[in-house]
Amino acid sequence: MADWQVVTGGITAPKGFKAAGIAAGLKPSGVKDLTLIISETEAIAAGVFTTSQVRAACVDYCRQRLQEKASAKAIMCNAGQANAATGEQGWQDAILSAELLAQELNISPNAILLASTGVIGQRIKMDALQAAIPQLVASASVEGGKDAAKSIMTTDLVPKEIALETTIEDRPVRIGGIAKGSGMIHPNMATMLSFITCDAAVATHLWQDMLKRAVDKSFNQITVDGDTSTNDTVIALANGESRTTAITEMNKNAQKLEAMLTEVCQYLAKAIARDGEGATCLIEVQVTGASDRKAASVVAKTIAGSSLVKSAVFGRDPNWGRIAAAAGRAGVNFHQDELQIKLGDLVLMENGQPLEFDRQVASNYLKQAAAGAYLKDDTVLISVCIGNGSGTSTAWGCDLTYKYVEINAEYTT
Amino acid sequence: MADWQVVTGGITAPKGFKAAGIAAGLKPSGVKDLTLIISETEAIAAGVFTTSQVRAACVDYCRQRLQEKASAKAIMCNAGQANAATGEQGWQDAILSAELLAQELNISPNAILLASTGVIGQRIKMDALQAAIPQLVASASVEGGKDAAKSIMTTDLVPKEIALETTIEDRPVRIGGIAKGSGMIHPNMATMLSFITCDAAVATHLWQDMLKRAVDKSFNQITVDGDTSTNDTVIALANGESRTTAITEMNKNAQKLEAMLTEVCQYLAKAIARDGEGATCLIEVQVTGASDRKAASVVAKTIAGSSLVKSAVFGRDPNWGRIAAAAGRAGVNFHQDELQIKLGDLVLMENGQPLEFDRQVASNYLKQAAAGAYLKDDTVLISVCIGNGSGTSTAWGCDLTYKYVEINAEYTT
Numbered sequence: 001m002a003d004w005q006v007v008t009g010g011i012t013a014p015k016g017f018k019a020a021g022i023a024a025g026l027k028p029s030g031v032k033d034l035t036l037i038i039s040e041t042e043a044i045a046a047g048v049f050t051t052s053q054v055r056a057a058c059v060d061y062c063r064q065r066l067q068e069k070a071s072a073k074a075i076m077c078n079a080g081q082a083n084a085a086t087g088e089q090g091w092q093d094a095i096l097s098a099e100l101l102a103q104e105l106n107i108s109p110n111a112i113l114l115a116s117t118g119v120i121g122q123r124i125k126m127d128a129l130q131a132a133i134p135q136l137v138a139s140a141s142v143e144g145g146k147d148a149a150k151s152i153m154t155t156d157l158v159p160k161e162i163a164l165e166t167t168i169e170d171r172p173v174r175i176g177g178i179a180k181g182s183g184m185i186h187p188n189m190a191t192m193l194s195f196i197t198c199d200a201a202v203a204t205h206l207w208q209d210m211l212k213r214a215v216d217k218s219f220n221q222i223t224v225d226g227d228t229s230t231n232d233t234v235i236a237l238a239n240g241e242s243r244t245t246a247i248t249e250m251n252k253n254a255q256k257l258e259a260m261l262t263e264v265c266q267y268l269a270k271a272i273a274r275d276g277e278g279a280t281c282l283i284e285v286q287v288t289g290a291s292d293r294k295a296a297s298v299v300a301k302t303i304a305g306s307s308l309v310k311s312a313v314f315g316r317d318p319n320w321g322r323i324a325a326a327a328g329r330a331g332v333n334f335h336q337d338e339l340q341i342k343l344g345d346l347v348l349m350e351n352g353q354p355l356e357f358d359r360q361v362a363s364n365y366l367k368q369a370a371a372g373a374y375l376k377d378d379t380v381l382i383s384v385c386i387g388n389g390s391g392t393s394t395a396w397g398c399d400l401t402y403k404y405v406e407i408n409a410e411y412t413t
Numbered sequence: 414m415a416d417w418q419v420v421t422g423g424i425t426a427p428k429g430f431k432a433a434g435i436a437a438g439l440k441p442s443g444v445k446d447l448t449l450i451i452s453e454t455e456a457i458a459a460g461v462f463t464t465s466q467v468r469a470a471c472v473d474y475c476r477q478r479l480q481e482k483a484s485a486k487a488i489m490c491n492a493g494q495a496n497a498a499t500g501e502q503g504w505q506d507a508i509l510s511a512e513l514l515a516q517e518l519n520i521s522p523n524a525i526l527l528a529s530t531g532v533i534g535q536r537i538k539m540d541a542l543q544a545a546i547p548q549l550v551a552s553a554s555v556e557g558g559k560d561a562a563k564s565i566m567t568t569d570l571v572p573k574e575i576a577l578e579t580t581i582e583d584r585p586v587r588i589g590g591i592a593k594g595s596g597m598i599h600p601n602m603a604t605m606l607s608f609i610t611c612d613a614a615v616a617t618h619l620w621q622d623m624l625k626r627a628v629d630k631s632f633n634q635i636t637v638d639g640d641t642s643t644n645d646t647v648i649a650l651a652n653g654e655s656r657t658t659a660i661t662e663m664n665k666n667a668q669k670l671e672a673m674l675t676e677v678c679q680y681l682a683k684a685i686a687r688d689g690e691g692a693t694c695l696i697e698v699q700v701t702g703a704s705d706r707k708a709a710s711v712v713a714k715t716i717a718g719s720s721l722v723k724s725a726v727f728g729r730d731p732n733w734g735r736i737a738a739a740a741g742r743a744g745v746n747f748h749q750d751e752l753q754i755k756l757g758d759l760v761l762m763e764n765g766q767p768l769e770f771d772r773q774v775a776s777n778y779l780k781q782a783a784a785g786a787y788l789k790d791d792t793v794l795i796s797v798c799i800g801n802g803s804g805t806s807t808a809w810g811c812d813l814t815y816k817y818v819e820i821n822a823e824y825t826t
Contacts (some may be wrong), residue, residue, distance in 0.1 A: 085766055354499065
């Protein structure tokens with residue numbers, strides 16, 4: 001059983017964090033587009049970033065900052081301009097952004113981390129940013145979590161936030177998180193972003209390792225369209241304000257904290273997949289029986305990312321052949337006569353051969369699962385067993401719809 | 414300059430080959446669904462097959478046959494049932510199919526190769542097949558190339574065939590080819606198939622090596638939806654009927670033959686991509702400057718397979734940011750400040766930074782290229798240079814349209 005409960009407040013639920021989201025005029029539409037997250041005290045900071053060879057200036061900036069010093073007091077994120085493929089000038093803009101915020105907060109620029117999301121090739125509107133920073137800092141509050149969740153959005157349909165609470169040494173410890181992303185949206189509204197706050201006291205190297213593992217089981221397991229962005233960023237701050245004893249080794253408390261961190265990441269990752277461009281439902285693919293977790297993960301992501309599987313789910317078509325074919329081409333060795341495929345609880349294929357099943361019943365499962373009848377959310381569950389190994393992994397995706405093509409084929413000048 | 418000319422006749426253009434395509438009642442629609450290609454004399458046979466872990470019985474059958482003996486007299490291909498995921502019974506059906514045809518042709522079953530395309534999980538309708546074999550054999554003729562090209566089709570919109578002729582020792586030498594494929598089509602009309610005939614005299618090991626290299630530069634460089642099928646097969650026969658001296662080493666004549674074989678494969682591969690489900694145009698991605706061909710190939714295929722790039726081309730949107738992002742996530746190392754991106758002759762990005770360009774002019778290029786104004790066929794050319802290396806590669810794909818989703822989300826009972 002889960003050792004935590006959901007609490008309100010999102011990113012500002014953990015002690016000692018404030019946030020703000022304001023309209024700074026970076027986006028032409030005039031919506032909220034500038035976000036700030038502040039920790040009252042310097043927090044341990046961990047980050048996981050895009051592996052793309054084409055990276056935004058803020059990604060290189062954060063990687064460098066965190067290498068020098070794995071702590072931070074504030075994260076600022078602008079929407080509207082990705083500041084990717086902007087060369088030396090983009091790099092100077094990133095440095096200046098941090099300096100301007102540092103000045104206003106009266107702290108060192110080294111304590112600031114940055115993120116951007118928006119159009120690739122466009123620099124941040126520095127004049128608008130500079131003018132907005134005083135108001136941004138002034139409006140930061142412990143009630144600001146919701147504003148922060150909104151102001152990082154681009155074409156997301158819904159804000160994505162969560163906060164969980166557990167108990168360590170009889171004291172409440174919380175993790176809050178926000179995220180954005182629903183594809184790499186036209187015109188290049190790049191990016192999956194997530195910011196996580198925590199008031200536990202934890203050693204730097206443990207926190208970075210925990211984040212890496214949690215991201216591997218969550219954000220790295222979602223696929224909307226297979227396109228990794230130039231700006232993908234997950235930053236997690238832990239400021240110790242819960243006043244629990246510092247966790248310095250992988251003991252029971254550490255495991256508890258990591259489990260809760262993983263849950264926060266998975267909740268946000270699933271929220272991103274569900275909000276995938278044009279999607280009508282979330283697809284969860286559970287793979288078991290692989291030689292190891294890595295092999296299971298590759299198969300799960302290949303199935304979740306298959307255009308044919310995604311189209312079939314949109315058509316509410318129990319097309320197990322496409323699932324088998326996607327598993328087969330994933331690049332992972334298995335014996336096809338050991339393959340089992342299930343849709344919800346319905347076994348469609350066993351020992352590599354199709355079973356007699358009622359297509360109407362299976363299609364009804366898809367219709368009802370997509371409508372949220374079974375799991376109380378709109379999740380279609382595909383389970384695939386590829387052998388006797390102990391490797392398991394879960395991946396998440398969404399169906400492929402006319403709307404996806406419409407969103408991404410739209411030509412805007 | 415190309416050292417060959419196009420001739421008519423397709424798969425039966427080379428000397429000593431006959432073909433047939435008849436309606437055997439395997440498909441409910443009553444269209445042509447059974448194909449035969451015969452060489453008068455035993456031909457050298459080379460094959461390249463799907464690398465999927467889930468494979469059709471015919472694929473395992475051909476691999477085994479070719480390992481025993483790299484020659485054949487006939488290829489039979491059924492459409493309608495893929496005979497994949499059909500277990501031991503499917504294997505027995507494949508063996509029986511070869512025996513029935515061998516009996517009718519009065520040759521050894523070991524001289525027969527098989528292919529299937531159709532619904533995964535369905536066995537071949539053996540009664541219909543058996544009843545049709547006499548008519549199939551009787552109707553084989555040197556004029557049968559066109560029928561063969563038609564009878565291997567599933568949801569392909571157009572038949573795909575070509576024949577080229579060159580001169581070796583002052584004698585005409587020909588290669589003919591047919592292919593099918595336009596995605597893995599609902600309900601699992603699996604497969605890319607290609608059959609190639611040649612009347613050159615060539616040593617077995619050279620022919621297999623030539624085919625492997627030609628496939629790597631053609632069929633392995635196309636992507637419609639990223640879904641590899643359970644039945645993918647390329648078989649090439651060479652029967653020596655041109656009566657030229659046998660090619661036994663990689664001399665000038667061998668190079669000439671391989672260049673022509675590669676051209677046949679590339680023509681058919683491009684025809685498949687252009688006929689991609691729902692596609693309105695062919696996308697050609699040329700990558701240069703990579704460390705080696707393999708690295709260039711990965712980048713080219715990643716760009717050609719990106720849903721976002723494909724959607725942008727459908728929208729006639731010169732969205733270079735998506736091309737840069739796809740290149741960046743391909744898993745190949747390069748310096749982003751060396752990236753150059755061109756659409757046709759228009760340079761959109763240089764030294765990793767966007768250039769000022771007229772979006773309307775670039776969009777017009779896409780519109781006109783897709784309509785066939787530049788290259789006399791409907792090809793959109795994307796050129797990407799990622800550095801100073803000598804590695805180059807070309808990949809082909811097609812745009813992503815509403816129609817693709819419609820075709821693949823269609824629910825048929």
